[in-house]
Amino acid sequence: VTDRQREIVAAARAIIETDGVEALTMSRLGAAVGMRAPSLYKHFPDKASVEAALAAQALEDLAQAFARADDASFAGLARAYRAWAHAHPRLHRFVNARPLPRDRLPAGLEQRTAAPLIAAAGGDRDLARAAWAAIAGLVDLELNGRLPPDADVDAAYAAAVRALTLASD
Amino acid sequence: VTDRQREIVAAARAIIETDGVEALTMSRLGAAVGMRAPSLYKHFPDKASVEAALAAQALEDLAQAFARADDASFAGLARAYRAWAHAHPRLHRFVNARPLPRDRLPAGLEQRTAAPLIAAAGGDRDLARAAWAAIAGLVDLELNGRLPPDADVDAAYAAAVRALTLASD
DNA sequence: ACCTGAACACCGTTCAAGT
DNA sequence: ACCTGAACACCGTTCAAGT
Numbered sequence A, B: 001v002t003d004r005q006r007e008i009v010a011a012a013r014a015i016i017e018t019d020g021v022e023a024l025t026m027s028r029l030g031a032a033v034g035m036r037a038p039s040l041y042k043h044f045p046d047k048a049s050v051e052a053a054l055a056a057q058a059l060e061d062l063a064q065a066f067a068r069a070d071d072a073s074f075a076g077l078a079r080a081y082r083a084w085a086h087a088h089p090r091l092h093r094f095v096n097a098r099p100l101p102r103d104r105l106p107a108g109l110e111q112r113t114a115a116p117l118i119a120a121a122g123g124d125r126d127l128a129r130a131a132w133a134a135i136a137g138l139v140d141l142e143l144n145g146r147l148p149p150d151a152d153v154d155a156a157y158a159a160a161v162r163a164l165t166l167a168s169d
Numbered sequence C, D: 001a002c003c004t005g006a007a008c009a010c011c012g013t014t015c016a017a018g019t
Helices: A003-019 A024-033 A047-067 A076-088 A089-096 A111-118 A125-143 A153-169 B003-019 B026-032 B047-067 B072-086 B089-098 B109-120 B125-143 B153-167
Strands: none
Touching: A003 A024, A003 A047, A003 A076, A003 A111, A003 B026, A047 A076, A047 A089, A047 A111, A076 A089, A076 A111, A076 A125, A076 A153, A089 A125, A111 A125, A125 A153, A125 B153, A153 B125, A153 B153, B003 B026, B003 B047, B003 B089, B047 B072, B047 B089, B047 B109, B072 B089, B072 B109, B072 B125, B072 B153, B089 B125, B125 B153
């Protein structure tokens, strides 16, 4: 991983966070790091590789947000995930709305990200997956504006956390 | 809604279901209904309108799958949703992975789709939203290949259903 | 009213050429 | 080794012209 590659991925992240996924073009990305689009291909084989590198970075970021959660219960982890997603809504959508190129991600990254949830589930991996789905699903509904305008979003999170907690006892 | 519009939406659906979202181009869509791409603009103002019409149709389809579920518990609804998503994986991704154009969808459609879940939740709308998130989230993880290869997917669904059921009593 | 070919401003990507 | 301009095959969309 060269400095130039890191610089390019950082620029890609900035573009997505400020203007959304559709604003990430090779031409704009090149301009952001001071070169023309074709030159990017000297550093990455294609656009998908840049995206995979960025997805890995975002997942890493999320894993740290999980690890730094003030409390490691379902409630605390849901709060941490939700806070991260609200801080980086376009990045969250970018990472979540596409089939992840698993083979291009660092090994063990997803496991590491999920570890705190497995702990909160008392080691029950199935419940941990259900919890991941519920929390990510709520964030998705919220961020994509798919909850009715009058929905009490906090209460929906609370209901999910309550159900998960009941199941973990 | 003209016959030609219905025909175009049906063709768009067929293209997505067989070859995925990225295969839906105006040129290919035109060819599927026997005209050139520019002619499509006599029937729809733009590509986004075709997509909105298709999203509405898919949601309608899903609502019916819910309504036809053999049993109206969380378990039965989860089974129905999962079966529909497996039968139309690319359509599910198409509908789920984008911010829905709510203002272009028929009024009440989403409410109607969600109604069986609210009933299963004993009228608790917050729990119903948590349930929707959990089920849609699991389908998403499954369809996007984001569960570890050794994950017991059935058990993850069962864990979610159990948690939701515990919370509804 | 409906469909066409030609054109426009964009994409991602390749490649020969420059330093 | 790194960057460039020119080119290619695509996009979605507009528009004047045909029937």
